Amino acid sequence: MTEVHIIGGGPAGSTAAIAAAQQGALVRLFEKSAFPRHKVCGEFLSPEIAPLLDGLGVWARFAQAHPASLKQINLYLGSRRKNWKLAEPAFGLSRYALDELLIRHAAACGATVVRDTGGAPSASGPPTVLAHGRKTSAPKGSRLFGFKAHFSGPVDDSVDLFFFSGCYAGVSAVENGITNVCALAPESFLQHHHFHMDAVLEQSLPLRERLAPLTRKMDWLITGPLVFRDNFHGPPSENIYCAGDALGFVDPFTGSGILAALLTGRIAGFAAARHLPAADYVRQCRSSLGIQYHTTSILRALVQNGIAEKLARFVPGRWLFELTRPRRRAFGR
Secondary structure, three states, X not given: OOEEEEEOOOHHHHHHHHHHHHOOOEEEEEOXXXXXXXXXXXXEEOOOHHHHHHHOOOHHHHHHOOOEEEEEEEEEEOOEEEEEEEEEEEEEOOHHHHHHHHHHHHHHOOOEEEOOOOOOOOOXXXXXXXXXXXXXOOOOXXXXXXXXXEEEOOOOOEEEEEEEOOEEEEEEEOHHHOEEEEEEEEHHHHHHOOOOHHHHHOOOHHHHHHHOOOEEOOOOXXXXXXXXXXXXXXXXXXXXXXXXXXXXXXXXXXXXXXXXXXXXXXXXXXXXXXXXXXHHHHHHHHHHHHHHHHHHHHHHHHHHOOOHHHHHHHOOHHHHHHHOXXXXXXXXX
């Protein structure tokens, strides 16, 4: 029986553990943190996640968590607003709930959960999936930080995206009538407002109006620095498979981060259990996600240069959504 090590118990790691166990592998899942826990995340799950969860055997657990149903998107670029309906409803579920149900299902599938970091992987050791998140650095002063909190108050079925002053914020419902507010901002902008996150969000009038009827229910969680990049083109290490943010960090405004984590986790778990070449695994990820990363890098540049607001009136919102999804052929029940 093949032994597979998974380092990191978030969405990518737990999904890799489930996929490897489904292939009959002996799985050891290393995660140093206790679950459940809150994480900085937009907590938006694309419609395409349904067949992935079904194939992993976790759809019933997911439905029992009563995720919010999200049916439309409001995009605010400065003062300009675009609205469109999603072709299929998306979902809103907190990382507090999602991470817990995935790691529990991994254990139910036979994975042994070890409360440890797992140590450094070796090419001569068992096939290892690295799903430990981002390991990056950036020059001080020019860094990006993400922050998130949950709010109580009226909820609806929309995802509201706000771009202002080099910042991005997403507002959408999750389970139990809670609204998640997650944002990203440059270090200089945060310093100007003394890292007072409420004051940062007040700099956008549409966002200020959106948050007015809501009440924050937890302290702000902060993470960073955030660096957009992918490892699709570097030489892969034999016997080691990077998944989730360890493989690539995509712009949060796409709302496809968790989707990409589950997709790469599933592919990595399968590849590790079958001892497939790491190069083949990376090639498959590049085929599924490469266009998504390329498109979002272009959109990011347009936003940063102030061009996106001018072009917004000419580009259908549904196109923007579809261009930032992984290729649909990557999904299957």
